[in-house]
Amino acid sequence: MQNRAEKKRIVCFGDSNTWGFDASTGGRFPEGIRWTTLLQEHLGEEYQIVEEGLPGRTAVLDDPLLEGMNASAYLQPCLMSHSPLELVIIMLGTNDAKERFGLTSFNIAQGIAKLSLKAKQLLSGHNGLNSPVLVVVPPPIGPEYAKTPIGKSMGKDCDDKTEHLANHLTELLQESGIELLDSKGKVPMNRIDYMHLDEEGHELLAKLVFNKVKTILGDG
Structure with missing residues (x-):
């Protein structure tokens, strides 16, 4: 039997x-559009991207x-079920x-x-050691979200809270050895609910994360 090398696994947890929520349909973007599957394409067959996205997921809160x-x-x-891992990517x-949680922007960063x-x-x-961790700060929610149907469920000031996440996380993680990637100003939210990525956003995020991953893993 031909020996096959184990693929290098990266978990994308978000x-x-x-x-891959598509706000224009209420469904899920297909493979080839989701940033996780585009990241897989960029990295090639040597890698395996594990998609661990869950709509509504929070960092440390019960909803x-x-x-x-x-x-x-x-x-x-x-x-642990997907180990051994090359890298863990967290984007939350x-x-x-959401207003119902009553958190400040700093509190949210503390949870992440x-x-x-x-x-x-x-x-x-590998070999019972730790995996490197990359925290991706999502694009801020656009203030226009409040005038969309999602605004009633989200509540007030969500845009302001997400606007400052990167600054707080930079402070909190500066001596942790955890890598940070801020997508603010580089990846836009859509113009439907202003809190989800559109096709362009997924493409831009995939490229941004790819470049960071190659640097972390020593391939770039």
Whole structure:
């Protein structure tokens, strides 16, 4: 039997923007449009991208209206089931801005930092070692979201909370060894609900993450 090399696995752990929610249809973007599948194409057959996106997912909070949204409760079994991993990519924060959670922008960043530190401490890498962790800060929610149907569910000030996430995360993670990638100003949200990526956004995010991943893994 021919020997086959194990593919290098990367887990992309996030919410509806990792799942690939298409605000124009209410469905899911197909492969070839989602940023995770585009990242797979950029990296090539040597890698395997594991898509772990869940619409509504929060970093460390239980949602009283939606079951199973707390990323912290699922992170360990998720990462360990896919181990050994080359890298863990976390992109969360959009749902944590919902008014019903009552968090400040700094509180949201604290939750993401706590989750990413947990990911870094898990022995999900090769030979029982840790996996590197990359935190991607999602694009801020556009202020226009409040005038769309999603605005009633999200509540007030979600745009302002997500606007400042990158600054807080830079402060919180500066000595952690966790990599940070800010998509603000580089990747736009759509013009439908202003809190999800459109096709252009997925393409731009895939390129941005690809360049960062190659640097982290020493291939760029």
